[in-house]
Every structure is written in C-alpha cells, then in structure tokens.
Amino acid sequence: MNSKKTGSVVVIGGGISGMLSALDLANSGFYVYLVEKGPSIGGVMSQLDKTFPTNDCAM
Amino acid sequence: MEYPQAVPLKYGINPEVCLKLTKDKCGTCEEVCPANAIDYTQTEKTLILDAGAIIFSPGFKPFDPSKFDNYQYVNYPNVVTSMEFERILSASGPTMGHVTTFPKLPLNPKKKADKLLAEKRKDPKKIAWFQCVGSRDMNKCDNPYCSSVCCMYAVKEAIIAKEHAGGDLECSIFFMDMRTPGKEFEKYYQTAKEKHGINFIRSRVHSVTEDFDTHDLQIRYADEMGQIVTDVYDMVVLSVGLEITPETKALAGKLGIEMTANGFCKTDSFEPVTTSRDGIYVAGVFNNPKDIPESVLEASAAASAAGDALSEVRDTLTKEVAKITEVNVVGERPNIGVFICDCGSNIKGVVDTAHVTEYAKTLPYVTFADENMYACSQDAQDKMVEQIKEKKLNRIVLAACTPKTHEPLFQETLKSAGLNKYLFEMTNIRNHNSWVHKNNPEIATQKAKDLVRMAVAKAALAEPLREEKINVNASVMVIGGGLAGLTAAKSLATQGYDTHIIEKKEVLGGEALKLFKTAQGEDVGERLAELVQAVTAHDKITVHTNTTLENVEGFVGNFKSVLKTGDKTIELEHGVAVLATGAKSSEPTEYGYGTDERVIRTLDLDKLLKENDARLAAVNTAVFIQCVGSREPLRPYCSRVCCTHSVDNAIALKKRNPAMDVFILYRDIRTYGERELLYKEARELGVIFIRYDVDKKPVVTIEKDGLKISLNDHVLNRPVTIDADLLTLAAAIVPRRDERLANFFKVPMNDEGFFIEKHAKLGPAEFATAGVFLAGSAHYPKPVNEAITQGRAAASRAATLLSKKDNLFTSGSIASVDAEKCSSCGVCISICPYSSPRFVSEGRFEGKAEINGVLCKGCGLCVASCRSGALHLRGFDTNQIFSQIFALGEVV
Structure with a gap:
C-alpha cells in the first residue's frame, strides 16, 4: 500500500452537503471530484420552494 | 433537463424510455439538434480517481x-x-x-x-x-x-x-x-x-x-x-x-461503512462525521435525518475532518484559476446593458417584464436590454457574458431579486466578461416589488420601470473600483474551552495553524464536564478528558485558562486582542477568531426548586448518576418535568436537548432499578432523528409519559415524606397525583449574553442572547463580520455531537480563509477622503464603528483624515457626517445617489 497521501478528495453526492463540502475543500487547497448520480447537482433542496424559518427561496 | 436552474443546464437523454436506445426507433432529436450534440453511441465509462479521502453525502429519498x-x-x-x-x-x-x-x-x-x-x-x-x-x-x-x-x-x-x-x-x-x-x-x-x-x-x-x-x-x-x-x-x-434508499445502503456496504438498523451511518458522538472506514467521512441525511443548516454544518465538518487527515498535502494538486484581463473602460461613453429577470413567475407573475424590457431600451445610455426566465441560471449567465462582449457593454444593470444573495454571482459574470465587477448595479424588483404589490400588477410594473430608470441613472456614473490586498495572519484565537471550542482548536492546529484557546475558568471542558452520558451511551467524562489531553499536548495550541478578553482591535486577517490572566495582560495577534462561549442551565423559579433538595435539575441528576450517589438507591418514584422555563413567553424557544436528556436519564434510572416508577411530564416529546429509539426504549421499560398543557402546569407540593405532583392525565382525562421522592427539572438552557464580546467583534445577538449567524441556512458557523466564526451552544443549545460538528464546521470555514494567505481582498466599495476639502474636524473618526478613519501623521496632508480601507465596511456613516463634503463612498458617490433621486422624480 502506498503510504504517500494524495491532495484530492472525492465527494459522493451533489446535494447541499456534498456541494458545500466540495466548496470548503476546494477553497482550502484540495482538488475535489464531486460525483453525482443524476444529471444535475443541487439535490432535494433545489426542489423546495422556500425554506423555514426564514421563508427564503431555496434556490 | 430537470428544472430551469439546473447545473449544468444541459439536456440529457433518459436511457430507460428513449426509443432509439431501447428499440432503435425514432432518432428525431439527433436530426433536429442544430448543435449536433446528440450521440447515441455514448456508453457508461469507468473512471479511476486517485483521492486522499472520500466524503460520503448520498442523501435520502x-x-x-x-x-x-x-x-x-x-x-x-x-x-x-x-x-x-x-x-x-x-x-x-x-x-x-x-x-x-x-x-x-x-x-x-x-x-x-x-x-x-x-x-x-x-x-x-x-x-x-x-x-x-x-x-x-x-x-x-x-x-x-x-x-x-x-x-x-x-x-x-x-x-x-x-x-x-x-x-x-x-x-x-x-x-x-x-x-x-x-x-x-x-x-x-x-x-x-x-x-x-x-x-x-x-x-x-x-x-x-x-x-x-x-x-x-x-x-x-x-x-x-x-x-x-x-x-x-x-x-x-x-x-x-x-428514508435511505436500498442503493445507498448497498453502496455504503460496498464502501465498508457501518450502518444503524435503519440504514443511517453509524458515527461516534465525539467523531460525528467519521465513518467506521478510515478516510471516509459523512455528511447530510445519511448521517441521521436532519434539516438544511445541520447538513450545511456537517458538510463543513466533514471537510475539516478530511482537511485534518490531508493537511500535509494541501495545495499539491490545485491549479490557479486563469485570470481574465480586465477591459479598461475609463473615459468611455457609458454603454449600458439592462437585464430583466422573470424569476420564473415570481416577478413575471405580477410585473409585465416584457414591457419593462422595452422601456429600458429607451433610457439614456442603454444600448441593450434583455429578459431572462431565470437570470441566475447557468445558460443565462453564459449568454450574458456573450452579450456583454458582443455589444461592448461597459455598465450592467440587473433588475431581479436581492443583491444580498445574488450580487456576487453576477459580479463574477462581469469578471468573466472582462468587466470590473463594480460596473454593476442591481435593483430588486422582486422582494421590494412583485412580492409586496402582488395584488396591484399595474402599479408594480410602473414601480419596476422607476427602479430600472434609477438604476440606469446610477450605473451611468459607475467607475471601476480597485480592491486592496489583505495579508492574513495565520493564527487563530478560540474563545471558550468547551467541546465546540476545543474541537475547533484541535482541527485548526492539526491543519498547521497556531491556535490559542481563551478560557475564563480554571479548567477546559466547559458545561460538558457536568454531563453523564451522550444519547448514544458514550461516557462524556472519559471522552472529554481525552480531548482535553490531546489539545493540551498539541504543540500548535496555547491554552490560556483563567483568562478574559479585554479588548479586540483590527479586522479579518489582522486582529489584535488583549488577554488578561490574573493581573498579567498580553497582546495576541491573530487572523481569525472562533466564538464558542457556550450556554448554561437556567435557575428554575417554579416547582419548589431551591426549597427542597429532592427537587433538582437535569445536570444535578447527571452528577448523581456519574458519582453513583447513594441517594439514588433510596428513590422509589422519580419524576421529570420538561420545558421548565422553555417555550414560554419569557423564553419563547425550545432548549432542544432536554427531551432526549430526560428520556436517557429515565432509562438509566429504570436500568439501575427496574422496580422504580419513573414519570416524564412533557408538552411534546422532541426526540428527533434516531433519538426517537430512546423514547421507544423508555416506554418499553415502563417509563410513563404524561402530557401537560402550558396553561395547566403540574403542581408540586413539598411534604416531609415526599413530593406530591398533581396534574391532569391526558389519557384518562382526570387529575392524578404522583408521590415522588425525586423531581428532576429540565431547566431551560440560557446563553451567556456577553454584550462586551459581541461589541468587540461587532456581531449581533437575538432577543434571547444567542449569537446570530451569518445566514440561518447557509452560514450557520460564521458571522457576517469577516474572519469571525461561531460554534456550540452560544449559537443555540445543542447536544455533544452537534456541538462538535459545529466546532469542526467553524474550523473548516476558518481554514478556507487562513489557507488563502495573500489571496484575500477588501471590498472596492469603501470610503475615501478628498484631503483638499478635509477640515480636520475629526467627526468621521469618532463616528466610525469600525475605527477605519484616522489622521494622517506626516507629509503634505498631515492632520487630514484618511481611511484604512481594510477596516472600512462601506457603511457610509462618515460620508453622511462629513460637513466639508470631503468624504466619498466609492460606488455610492453623491452624484450617483442624486442621479437616482432625480431619476425617480422624472415623470414618465
């Protein structure tokens, strides 16, 4: 087993958690592969109309 | 294509229903596609990615x-x-x-x-x-x-x-x-x-x-x-x-991740985003059901866990973003492009956007106007870049939603088109117009026209602005040595940043020192001691106990704080700060608390359990009362942790002595997520739950031989009286309401005294003040695993800033001084809440005011206060504001 570490991370799932994990990692110096099964990222949150408790638009 | 804002916004073929792929018939799309983008021969490909860590966030159905x-x-x-x-x-x-x-x-x-x-x-x-x-x-x-x-x-x-x-x-x-x-x-x-x-x-x-x-x-x-x-x-x-799908469970199984009986990821309360497989971290609903802010926190926390593991190979595989050369537009005649967004039906449902677009074309300096269904969608953005380049637009007006969320996105679009991002004016025809005037579409359309005309008038006077570089001091100050603070400090230190923990008490550990067990049964004392040990032994962490914060100056990347330990004061320079000052249990004023030693609080019971106190052996009937001081007009919030905590302690009592009668008097049992299983277990063990209404609270009478607790039983609908010998009150958790600390960092608190985060959904571990982060119960009461998650999340957010080193810039929209006009009165210096203006100490303009651009937030207070007209706010200069006002007055 190669003990040398690799400076990249695979994020599985392009919902709100996956996207933000990917952003934090990319913004702190890691190369990120964001893997999503569907044709677009955004997950369930992008299907929501508004969010509680502020009633902000979910998009 | 799933929806208009999908990213990427591309059509895809559903292979399960496509006639061409399933039956080799049809093929129409290939014939009609003008871009020849249809290729039926594409098949599934297997890629092999090299990675140092995996974040598993598969979500739910x-x-x-x-x-x-x-x-x-x-x-x-x-x-x-x-x-x-x-x-x-x-x-x-x-x-x-x-x-x-x-x-x-x-x-x-x-x-x-x-x-x-x-x-x-x-x-x-x-x-x-x-x-x-x-x-x-x-x-x-x-x-x-x-x-x-x-x-x-x-x-x-x-x-x-x-x-x-x-x-x-x-x-x-x-x-x-x-x-x-x-x-x-x-x-x-x-x-x-x-x-x-x-x-x-x-x-x-x-x-x-x-x-x-x-x-x-x-x-x-x-x-x-x-x-x-x-x-x-x-x-x-x-x-x-x-629900977790069978596919997700299968994939998790393949990855070797341990799951609970319900298919959620099994995690330790003290390592809440670490799976059973080394190098794989977890975030989102797969790690127990949760809402958006909790998912967002876990996203950052998982990034911090991966960052800890990979800190020595940071920046080894990243590439520089290609910079697009900025077009110099100084001296050019304004060539304004106006973009009107329909926001689906949000705006178009009320405002006649087509009419507003046509109207915009008639305004001075406007050479182009266009309407978009969703201006923020990827295809609209790409089109906008093309249009800017093609029409040589040099000022952009966007009439859409709120700049608070969307201005940065469009400014990036301008940058990709080679324009300075301050050559942009956004006007809100949704929140300020279509939403509030939805019953008056004609007036709303008129107002949209007014708003666009004003924005165009201002944009015509926009100038490109420059942003100053900020050097980031790569060290951290964490205020509060409880679970959240310790976690944040440990992660940042592991990632290589010098970290200081400020704790006002003598020992580290905070309120968690008083806890018995987590909801998952881990021994808090033991695990906390390990964390304290790791933090104390870390060579990048300096612990300041018995220490208070006396003053904070400076700004993101360059804070200077004064710490006081005993009668010694020291000055600490740091680039970021994490506020993790926690919360505490309140002192109940009802149910006889304080008058009898048989009436105690949850944390007192934890102490008895922890110490295996002999008093417990004598208890035959134990009663818990929930929501003591929470969910009432005085404290209109739920303290979040008490239901699980009492249920957990009730189980502990039942397990020690199955013959003990245990009652929980509650308003709503809020054992969210898999904590519900504890509620189920408690009922199976014979714990009796009786619901009460807030206007008919239980009545406690203290008698020598026992406590008499009377209330109306919700099942029998008749009054019952319980003879108890131990009454545990789930006292509300209250914040420390540290006004001084809030002032030092210019961060807000809500009515109850909890700190207000940057964004309730998308910025739960940081403040609107740049470089200041938030974790733990100072944000809102939370159990062990959530405090640790937020501690890690704050660390991750801080790391994104610290790792930028010399890549951080101020805003271009800041105040500036026309020294010729300055009368040296000093009003700007005394009025600025951010200590940005100061007197020039030498040279030609000695004694005149100048602005420290890094500190300036662009609020405009000094500008309004200047009686000599020497101060200007870039991007909001007097002539721009007046032009807007005059444009409003124009009769159309």
Whole structure:
C-alpha cells in the first residue's frame, strides 16, 4: 500500500452537503471530484420552494 | 433537463424510455439538434480517481406512501406528498405556484378522462397535513425514527399555501408531537398558530375516503378526548419522512461503512462525521435525518475532518484559476446593458417584464436590454457574458431579486466578461416589488420601470473600483474551552495553524464536564478528558485558562486582542477568531426548586448518576418535568436537548432499578432523528409519559415524606397525583449574553442572547463580520455531537480563509477622503464603528483624515457626517445617489 497521501478528495453526492463540502475543500487547497448520480447537482433542496424559518427561496 | 436552474443546464437523454436506445426507433432529436450534440453511441465509462479521502453525502429519498392503503395516495387525485406540495407551491412547478386541486393532472390535459377531472378543479378551501407518514411508525412501515424536518416543513407549507391562496384557506396539521426544536423554530410555530390561524390537531388520522363525484376527501380521526370526528377536506398532504434508499445502503456496504438498523451511518458522538472506514467521512441525511443548516454544518465538518487527515498535502494538486484581463473602460461613453429577470413567475407573475424590457431600451445610455426566465441560471449567465462582449457593454444593470444573495454571482459574470465587477448595479424588483404589490400588477410594473430608470441613472456614473490586498495572519484565537471550542482548536492546529484557546475558568471542558452520558451511551467524562489531553499536548495550541478578553482591535486577517490572566495582560495577534462561549442551565423559579433538595435539575441528576450517589438507591418514584422555563413567553424557544436528556436519564434510572416508577411530564416529546429509539426504549421499560398543557402546569407540593405532583392525565382525562421522592427539572438552557464580546467583534445577538449567524441556512458557523466564526451552544443549545460538528464546521470555514494567505481582498466599495476639502474636524473618526478613519501623521496632508480601507465596511456613516463634503463612498458617490433621486422624480 502506498503510504504517500494524495491532495484530492472525492465527494459522493451533489446535494447541499456534498456541494458545500466540495466548496470548503476546494477553497482550502484540495482538488475535489464531486460525483453525482443524476444529471444535475443541487439535490432535494433545489426542489423546495422556500425554506423555514426564514421563508427564503431555496434556490 | 430537470428544472430551469439546473447545473449544468444541459439536456440529457433518459436511457430507460428513449426509443432509439431501447428499440432503435425514432432518432428525431439527433436530426433536429442544430448543435449536433446528440450521440447515441455514448456508453457508461469507468473512471479511476486517485483521492486522499472520500466524503460520503448520498442523501435520502422522501418516503413513498403508496403502500399505505388507508390514505389511498395512489388512487385519490387530491392526496399528495409534501414533496409534491413543495412543487405545487413553487413558481417553476407544474401548477406554476397556484394551489389547486387535482394538481397531478397536466395544466391542459389531453386525455378525455383527465379533461373530465380537470373540469372539477377548484381552489381548495381546506387542506390537511398528516404528520409522521413513514416516520415513527413500526406498524405500516419499518421506520421507527423521527425524520426531524417534517413538522417544520408542514408548518411552512401551510403558511405559504395561505399566502398563495389568500385568507380564507383553512389549513390543519394533524400531528403526534410538534417537533420544532431548532433555532427560531418554536417562534415560527407559534406565529403559524397565532398570526396565520393554522389549526394544530393532536391526532393520527385513521383513514381517508373519497367522494366519488367531487373527489373531496373525508377523514376520520379520534380527537384528544377520544371522540371520533369526521371532516371533509379538499386536499390532503402527507408529510413524508426521509428514508435511505436500498442503493445507498448497498453502496455504503460496498464502501465498508457501518450502518444503524435503519440504514443511517453509524458515527461516534465525539467523531460525528467519521465513518467506521478510515478516510471516509459523512455528511447530510445519511448521517441521521436532519434539516438544511445541520447538513450545511456537517458538510463543513466533514471537510475539516478530511482537511485534518490531508493537511500535509494541501495545495499539491490545485491549479490557479486563469485570470481574465480586465477591459479598461475609463473615459468611455457609458454603454449600458439592462437585464430583466422573470424569476420564473415570481416577478413575471405580477410585473409585465416584457414591457419593462422595452422601456429600458429607451433610457439614456442603454444600448441593450434583455429578459431572462431565470437570470441566475447557468445558460443565462453564459449568454450574458456573450452579450456583454458582443455589444461592448461597459455598465450592467440587473433588475431581479436581492443583491444580498445574488450580487456576487453576477459580479463574477462581469469578471468573466472582462468587466470590473463594480460596473454593476442591481435593483430588486422582486422582494421590494412583485412580492409586496402582488395584488396591484399595474402599479408594480410602473414601480419596476422607476427602479430600472434609477438604476440606469446610477450605473451611468459607475467607475471601476480597485480592491486592496489583505495579508492574513495565520493564527487563530478560540474563545471558550468547551467541546465546540476545543474541537475547533484541535482541527485548526492539526491543519498547521497556531491556535490559542481563551478560557475564563480554571479548567477546559466547559458545561460538558457536568454531563453523564451522550444519547448514544458514550461516557462524556472519559471522552472529554481525552480531548482535553490531546489539545493540551498539541504543540500548535496555547491554552490560556483563567483568562478574559479585554479588548479586540483590527479586522479579518489582522486582529489584535488583549488577554488578561490574573493581573498579567498580553497582546495576541491573530487572523481569525472562533466564538464558542457556550450556554448554561437556567435557575428554575417554579416547582419548589431551591426549597427542597429532592427537587433538582437535569445536570444535578447527571452528577448523581456519574458519582453513583447513594441517594439514588433510596428513590422509589422519580419524576421529570420538561420545558421548565422553555417555550414560554419569557423564553419563547425550545432548549432542544432536554427531551432526549430526560428520556436517557429515565432509562438509566429504570436500568439501575427496574422496580422504580419513573414519570416524564412533557408538552411534546422532541426526540428527533434516531433519538426517537430512546423514547421507544423508555416506554418499553415502563417509563410513563404524561402530557401537560402550558396553561395547566403540574403542581408540586413539598411534604416531609415526599413530593406530591398533581396534574391532569391526558389519557384518562382526570387529575392524578404522583408521590415522588425525586423531581428532576429540565431547566431551560440560557446563553451567556456577553454584550462586551459581541461589541468587540461587532456581531449581533437575538432577543434571547444567542449569537446570530451569518445566514440561518447557509452560514450557520460564521458571522457576517469577516474572519469571525461561531460554534456550540452560544449559537443555540445543542447536544455533544452537534456541538462538535459545529466546532469542526467553524474550523473548516476558518481554514478556507487562513489557507488563502495573500489571496484575500477588501471590498472596492469603501470610503475615501478628498484631503483638499478635509477640515480636520475629526467627526468621521469618532463616528466610525469600525475605527477605519484616522489622521494622517506626516507629509503634505498631515492632520487630514484618511481611511484604512481594510477596516472600512462601506457603511457610509462618515460620508453622511462629513460637513466639508470631503468624504466619498466609492460606488455610492453623491452624484450617483442624486442621479437616482432625480431619476425617480422624472415623470414618465
């Protein structure tokens, strides 16, 4: 087993958690592969109309 | 294509239904596609990626209620799921935001049967929500857990439905326990009841039947008195729970990740985002049901965990972003492009956007105007870049939503087109217009025209602005040595940053020192000691105990703080700060607390359990009272942790002595997520739960031989009296309300004294003040695993800033001084809340004011205060503001 570490991370799932994990990692110096099964990222949150408790638009 | 804002916004072929792929017929799309983008020969490819870590965030699927025959979701057109109802409310949904019955039919049906049904369509007058469909249910499905989000989304959907449908829509929510334990959630629930008039009915509905002709729905349920009630509704919304799909479980199995019986990821409370497999971290609903802010926190926390593991290979595989050369537009005649956004039907549903677009074309200096369905979608952005380049536009006006969320996005678009990002003016024709004037479309259209005309007048005077570079001091100050603070410090130190922990007490550990066990049974004392040991031994961490913060100066990247330990003061320079000052248990003023030693608080019971106190052996009857000081007018919030904590302690008591009678007196049991299993276990062990109403609280009489606790039993509906020898009060958790600290960092607190985060959904671990982060119960009461998650999240957010080193810039929109005009009066210096203006100490303009651009927030206070007219706010200069005002006055 190669003990040398690799400076990249695979994020599985392009919902709100996956996207933000990917952003934090990319913004702190890691190369990120964001893997999503569907044709677009955004997950369930992008299907929501508004969010509680502020009633902000979910998009 | 899934929806207009999908990223990437590209059409895809569904291989399961495509005739060409399944039967080798059709092929029309290939013939008609002008870009020749269709390629049927593409097949699945296997890529091999090299990575140092994996973050697993596969998410969930809303529960499918098809198999529930008593609700007839499949057969009744007016029974919908909550997810479908979200789409009904959405402007980009199938009914374009119009709440209507038969929502599953196409808007203009073609089939004969559908047409007949569509004729019966009406605006519903009564809608019912059924909670816990596919959650907390072992009878009809196998999901014993609580899905955590449904109570809140049902309240939200009911409020929004009323907004869409107008005042006379009647909304009823049928629930078992109302679970609103998040920040600001309880207030939202109370507002729904009191202001919006939403009915909350405590009952699990037995069944739904349909009127054959009208398709109205008759529902049958037992009310709180046990009486059977039947009622007719136009629509029923099933509040479906969150479920992990078999595919996700299979994938997790393949990855070697351990799961709970319900298919959620098994994690330790002290390592809440670390899976059982080394190098794989977890975030989101797969790691237990949760809402958006919790998912966002876990996202950052997982990034911090991966960052800890990979810190030595940071920056080894990243590439520099290619910089686009900025076009110099100084001295050019303004060439303004106006973009009008429809925001689906959000704006277009009220404002005549086509007319506003045509109008914009007639305004001075406007050479181009265009309308977009969603200006923020990827294709609209790409088109905008092309249009800017092609028409040589040098000032851009966007009439759309709020700059608060969308300005940075469009400024990036300008940058990609080679324009300075300050050559941009955004005007809000949605929040300030179409939303508030939805009943007056003509006036709204007129107002949109006024707003666009004003924005154009201002944009014509816009100049490119420059941003100053900020050097970041790569060290950290963490205030508060509790779980959240220790976690944040440990992560940042592990990632290589010098970290200082400031703790006002003598020892590290905070309130967690008083805890017995976590909800998952881990021994808090033991695990906390390990964490304290790791932190104390870390060579990058300096611990300052018995220390208070006396002063803070400076700004993101360059803070200077004064610490006081005993009578010694030191100055600490740091680039970022993490506020983790925690919260504490309140002192109850009721139920005889403080007058008798048999009446104690939750943390006192933890102490007894921890020390295996002999007092416990003598207890025959133990009673818990929940919500002591929480969810009341004085503290209108839920303290979140108490239900689980009391249930957990009740189980501990029952396990020590099964013969002990244990009662929990509660208002709603809020054991969210898989904590619900504890509630179930407690009932199985014989713990008795009795619900009370806030206006009929239990009465405690203290007598020599015992405590007498009287209340009305909700099942028997008659008064009962319990003779107890131990009463544990779930006292409200209160913040420390540290005004001084809030002032030092210019960070806000809510009415109760909890710090207000940058954004309730998307910025829960940071403040609006750049470089200041937030973790733990100072944000809101939270259990061990959530405090640690937020500690890690704050660390991750801080790391994104610290790792930038010399890549951080100020805003271009800051104040500047015309030294020739400055009279050296000093008003600007005294008025600035950020200590940005100062007197020049030498040279030609000695004694005149100057602005420290890094400190300036662009608030404009100094500009307004300057009596000599020497101060200017770049991007909001006097001539720009006046031009807007004059434009407003123009008669059109």
